[in-house]
Amino acid sequence: MPALLILALLLPVVSSLDLPLATGGVEGQLLYVATDSYDEMFVRDLVEKYPSLAGPVIGIDGLISLSNGLEGTIVVLLDPNWDDALQVLEVLEILREHLYNGGLIVSTLNGAVLLSRLLEDHGVALRVSESSEGFEAALPGYEYEKYKVAVLEGAGVGIVELQGQAPLYRVTIGNGFVVILPFNVVWAYGDLGHEAYLKLFSAILDYAGSLEPSSPAEVAPLASALAVSATVAAGYIALTLSPEEARRPIMVPLRIRTAERNALGHPVRRKILRLLGERGYLYFNELWRELGTSKATLSWHLDVLYRAGLIGYLKYKKYMLYYIATPAALRALAEDLALRDPDVCRILQLLEKGLDASSISGELGLSVETVSSIAALLSSYKPGLCASPER
Numbered sequence: 001m002p003a004l005l006i007l008a009l010l011l012p013v014v015s016s017l018d019l020p021l022a023t024g025g026v027e028g029q030l031l032y033v034a035t036d037s038y039d040e041m042f043v044r045d046l047v048e049k050y051p052s053l054a055g056p057v058i059g060i061d062g063l064i065s066l067s068n069g070l071e072g073t074i075v076v077l078l079d080p081n082w083d084d085a086l087q088v089l090e091v092l093e094i095l096r097e098h099l100y101n102g103g104l105i106v107s108t109l110n111g112a113v114l115l116s117r118l119l120e121d122h123g124v125a126l127r128v129s130e131s132s133e134g135f136e137a138a139l140p141g142y143e144y145e146k147y148k149v150a151v152l153e154g155a156g157v158g159i160v161e162l163q164g165q166a167p168l169y170r171v172t173i174g175n176g177f178v179v180i181l182p183f184n185v186v187w188a189y190g191d192l193g194h195e196a197y198l199k200l201f202s203a204i205l206d207y208a209g210s211l212e213p214s215s216p217a218e219v220a221p222l223a224s225a226l227a228v229s230a231t232v233a234a235g236y237i238a239l240t241l242s243p244e245e246a247r248r249p250i251m252v253p254l255r256i257r258t259a260e261r262n263a264l265g266h267p268v269r270r271k272i273l274r275l276l277g278e279r280g281y282l283y284f285n286e287l288w289r290e291l292g293t294s295k296a297t298l299s300w301h302l303d304v305l306y307r308a309g310l311i312g313y314l315k316y317k318k319y320m321l322y323y324i325a326t327p328a329a330l331r332a333l334a335e336d337l338a339l340r341d342p343d344v345c346r347i348l349q350l351l352e353k354g355l356d357a358s359s360i361s362g363e364l365g366l367s368v369e370t371v372s373s374i375a376a377l378l379s380s381y382k383p384g385l386c387a388s389p390e391r
Helices: 003-009 037-049 060-065 085-100 109-114 116-121 185-192 195-210 230-240 267-279 284-291 295-307 327-340 342-352 357-364 368-379
Strands: 029-033 073-077 104-107 125-129 149-153 157-162 166-173 176-180 281-283 311-316 319-324
Touching: 029 037, 029 060, 037 185, 037 195, 060 085, 073 085, 073 109, 073 195, 085 104, 085 109, 085 116, 085 166, 085 176, 085 295, 104 109, 104 195, 109 116, 109 125, 109 149, 109 176, 116 125, 116 166, 149 166, 157 195, 166 195, 176 195, 185 195, 267 281, 267 284, 267 295, 267 311, 267 319, 281 284, 281 327, 284 295, 284 319, 295 311, 311 327, 311 368, 319 327, 327 342, 327 368, 342 357, 342 368, 357 368
Parallel strands: 029 073, 073 104, 104 176
Antiparallel strands: 125 149, 157 166, 166 176, 281 319, 311 319
8 A cells, every 4th residue: 555545544643743745855655753842843844844754743653653654765863862662673674675675864973872773773873972073063062972873883884975064874684774873963953053964864864765775685684594604794895885985883783582482473484494304305486486575575565583592594606595593404404505516516616725715706706695594504514524525
């Protein structure tokens, strides 16, 4: 059901602010999430000055009610403040699925704090500082000690300089993006009332609207289930990130562990476990054809099962393999791959000669990620896997 039709059916949970729908300026419907009077005042003043940025304004209950109707929206987390831990977890799952479906989220500092568990789950660490941290922003009267600044660190974090106005963070999660302004602009604007804050925020929304998320496709749970050495990781990141991003610290992902009872609460996830139990392991596309869901939705369900510790996955050449997270299933996977693909035993042979993953990658024409994944898999099951080195 289209998002706007759902909005029409949910008038009781939509704020009473009389704001017209967006008619231009930003590609995609803006959806503002407001939790207090400061948020509502900020949106009123923003839309009054920039009418093309108008959009529905809803509260947290409204966001939860719209969980299946966010397609085509840019969710704007203004300055979220609320303490219901269960609601926070529910909202994070909704926003995670939105991103996996190619959605966009725009956030200020407090929104980043709300998203911190989701960010950490994807290898990004957040800290809040009372100094400028070297950032230069066109924000008259902004007191860093009072309003603070967010600092994000980790692989996949990009910094965007916005026309000399302020730096932004751009984080890729799934097929979508989170764009974070690391300042508490809503609170500061409520205190100071300076139009520079509105101008900056309008530029951020224009930037977010220009982004083109990727189409839903195979998305692996983004924290690797397999240990990769620091030297291999550094080599891989240097190949995939810009020089500026590659110099940023690499943070170990801090994962949210989903309770097993919650992971089993959806029929699709129960069917995934049944299929994997019957067949040992399956490729992503095999699961997709069996289940009939969208690829982005399947990726989300797989991530929930992975975070609950119920399944594992392996990046194998161009494919993702999923299996039940038991030693027996992992052993069966290693044996089957060694039997089917001579590259598996060649990797083992070259590892035993002392070559690292980068060198093996060049010799066999495989990606570093594939070599690292296979190496980690073989590390536990070397004995008897390959009858001879030249299998």
